[in-house]
Amino acid sequence: MCRILFVLLSVFLVGCASIPLGTLLEFRSFDEQDFIDINPSVIRAKIHLEQPVRIDPSQTLMKLRLETSKGVISEQFSLRLLAENTIPAEQGLFFDTAAKSEYLLALDDDALASFKRVQSEINNEQSGKFRFAVSTDLEGVPRSVNTIQFSIFIKLKEEGNYITLVDEAELEIITKDGASETVGDG
Numbered sequence: 001m002c003r004i005l006f007v008l009l010s011v012f013l014v015g016c017a018s019i020p021l022g023t024l025l026e027f028r029s030f031d032e033q034d035f036i037d038i039n040p041s042v043i044r045a046k047i048h049l050e051q052p053v054r055i056d057p058s059q060t061l062m063k064l065r066l067e068t069s070k071g072v073i074s075e076q077f078s079l080r081l082l083a084e085n086t087i088p089a090e091q092g093l094f095f096d097t098a099a100k101s102e103y104l105l106a107l108d109d110d111a112l113a114s115f116k117r118v119q120s121e122i123n124n125e126q127s128g129k130f131r132f133a134v135s136t137d138l139e140g141v142p143r144s145v146n147t148i149q150f151s152i153f154i155k156l157k158e159e160g161n162y163i164t165l166v167d168e169a170e171l172e173i174i175t176k177d178g179a180s181e182t183v184g185d186g
Contacts, residue, residue, distance in 0.1 A: 035066075035130070038115075038119070040116055043062075044155040045105045045106075047134065047136070050149050051086070053140050054138065055136045056139055057079070057081035061078060061134070062132065063131075063132070064118070064130070065130065065133075066118075068122055075114060079106065079108065085101070085102045148171050150166065152165045
C-alpha cells in the first residue's frame, strides 16, 4: 500500500539555507517588468527526488505570491508532466549518491491563461516581494524512510538555463494518523 505524502516545497527567495547564493544573485534585480516579460509557455519546473519516492504529477502546482502596491496576489498554477527520467546512483571515492527521479513539468493550458492574467493585473503596479513555491503529493515513501532529499529548478526564459531554487534540501517525514507529512520550509 502506497503512503501518500503531501509536501509543500516552499521556495523563499530570501533566507533559506538550501537556496544557492547564485540564485539569490540571479533574482536580486528581478522586478515586475521582468515578471511581465516572462513567456508563460516556456516556464519549466524540474524536480529531482530520491527514489523510490515519486511525485503525483496531477497534484503538482506552482504557486506564486506577489506583494504589489494594491495588495497581495496569490495564485496557483497547475503543472503537467512533460518527461520523467531516472538519474542513476553514483558511487564516489568519499560518498555515494542515491538514484533520483527527475520530473520535467510545464504550465497546463488553464495555468497559461491564469499566468497571463496575473501578468496583466500587475502591469501598472509596483511590486515588492515575490515567492515561488511548488507543491505536490508524494507516493511510494517506505515506512523506513525518515528524510528525503530534493532539488527544484525553474526555467523562465527560453534561451536561459535552469535556475536552482532549492539544492539538495532535506525534508523530515513524520507519520501522523497513518498519513505522512513533512516539516520545514525553506
